[in-house]
Amino acid sequence: xxxxxxxxxxxxxxxxxRFESFPVASHREPAAPTVVxxxxxxxxxxxxEMIAERESFFAHNVVLRAEPNNxxxxxxxxxxxxxxxxSGQKFLLAAWGGAPVTAFAASLLDTSIAIFxxxxxGLRRPADLIDKRLGYRRGSEGEVIFDAMMAQLRLPRSRIxxxxxxxxFDALSSGEVDAIIAPVDREPAPSEPGYVRLNVIxxxxxxIHVPGLVYxxxxxxxxxxxxxxxxxxxxxxxxxxxxxxxxxxxxxxxxRFDPERLKPERIxxxxxxxxxxxxxxxxxxxxxxxRRWRTLRDVLLFAxxxxxxxxxxxxxxxxxxxxxxxxxxxxxxxGVTTGR
Numbered sequence: 286x287x288x289x290x291x292x293x294x295x296x297x298x299x300x301x302x303r304f305e306s307f308p309v310a311s312h313r314e315p316a317a318p319t320v321v322x323x324x325x326x327x328x329x330x331x332x333x334e335m336i337a338e339r340e341s342f343f344a345h346n347v348v349l350r351a352e353p354n355n356x357x358x359x360x361x362x363x364x365x366x367x368x369x370x371x372s373g374q375k376f377l378l379a380a381w382g383g384a385p386v387t388a389f390a391a392s393l394l395d396t397s398i399a400i401f402x403x404x405x406x407g408l409r410r411p412a413d414l415i416d417k418r419l420g421y422r423r424g425s426e427g428e429v430i431f432d433a434m435m436a437q438l439r440l441p442r443s444r445i446x447x448x449x450x451x452x453x454f455d456a457l458s459s460g461e462v463d464a465i466i467a468p469v470d471r472e473p474a475p476s477e478p479g480y481v482r483l484n485v486i487x488x489x490x491x492x493i494h495v496p497g498l499v500y501x502x503x504x505x506x507x508x509x510x511x512x513x514x515x516x517x518x519x520x521x522x523x524x525x526x527x528x529x530x531x532x533x534x535x536x537x538x539x540x541r542f543d544p545e546r547l548k549p550e551r552i553x554x555x556x557x558x559x560x561x562x563x564x565x566x567x568x569x570x571x572x573x574x575x576r577r578w579r580t581l582r583d584v585l586l587f588a589x590x591x592x593x594x595x596x597x598x599x600x601x602x603x604x605x606x607x608x609x610x611x612x613x614x615x616x617x618x619x620g621v622t623t624g625r
Contacts, residue, residue, distance in 0.1 A: 329555035337524030373496030393497025420451030427466035
């Protein structure tokens, strides 16, 4: 009898311990928010991210925020363990300076910088700019790319009269300068007051191909939450497809971000100006290649803006792009990813 009692007690203890080890019900902790920061104001150049947020192509825990006046943008991304969108030049210089960041895709696959002249001036090629007045912004991406283009073409940069802070279309139309360096989305539209016909000289036409706007993240986020990177990348690809799929649907959504500042016709015009940078005829949305990064590295070294502290292989990854394009984008639901 004593033996049977011992066995019964042991059985009860076993069942108690077993159920304590495996709780009947538990609640999942909510996913940590993924912050996506834009280096600038809401507008056409960030249309893919804006649409992804409004059309629920992002998971519910993704927070989109514009940072138009942040002079230390890359450091903010690192501090918040976030995802950022900025120029390839700003990213690479910050990474060389020791910022722990990793680039994983691009929104503008090539630079949006161009040189504008009045059509009536007859200035249509880089060689035509010799001995002419050029409006630019000192230390900007535009100045660096322009100098690299002229050097590659073996044209004498010393014979260009550079006028700082004259990189606006008013200075061009008034005759203060003969040419300006500016992003293509700043070009005046034909419907706007004071419009004049322009010539556009694009660095890409002369062999200068560098990443435009790139997606990057703090290295901690890339290491610890690769599925968050995949989810955001999938969302922005869907967002850009939606943007250019039908303006009658996408433009009103974009305008609602800031109706006082964003006007439908202007948004459409800017989207068209950057279309080939987002949707290349021979490439995929968000994709980039090593050749563009090597060119950007060489351009920055030529301009003596920094020193290469780390090889590109430590700063740029292509794995997320490979993974996300292994399956049809449309089949990936928000928040559902395979990770790396």
